[in-house]
Amino acid sequence: MVRLDDLVRKMSEHGWRVTDQRKTLANIFLETQSYLTPREVYERMGRHYNGLSYDTVYRNLRSMAEIGLIEQATLDDVVKFKLHCAEHHHHHHLICVKCEKTFSFVFCPLDHAPPMPDQFTALSHKFEVYGLCKDCNQEPAS
Ligand SMILES: [Zn+2]
Ligand SMILES: [Zn+2]
Ligand SMILES: [Zn+2]
Known part of the structure; x- marks a missing residue:
């Protein structure tokens, strides 16, 4: 907290x-x-x-x-x-498109990326996953 x-x-x-x-x-x-x-x-x-x-x-x-x-x-x-999330490590987010609740996701796709071509130096990056949280998934369609 x-x-x-x-x-x-x-x-x-x-x-x-x-x-x-x-x-x-x-x-x-x-x-x-x-x-x-x-x-x-x-x-x-x-x-x-x-x-x-x-x-x-x-x-x-x-x-x-x-x-x-x-x-x-x-x-x-x-x-x-x-x-900012309480999570201190580098992390990304899972975002519910319905209620906008956000979950920290301790995973970085860049850690798994191949070497950058042409000696490109990455300074920052974005990675967000959009979807439905557990609560919104269970709501019956109205
Ligand atoms: Zn966060
Ligand atoms: Zn939700
Ligand atoms: Zn990252």
């Missing part, structure tokens, strides 16, 4: 100023535990701060993803963010 303390500590470890705004951002993700679009985060932030710009919120989300506080996924071509 990730707590606010953990997130705040990680921010300071990266030399961030832990502002009230960033704490609120962290809390939004702690409360939600599922995917949020930048727009949804922005709307929730707007309840606390007047005159906050969407760009500022989006920039903060990108930075939070860079230092591993939150994770990014693309669902229906929309970029969404959620709290």
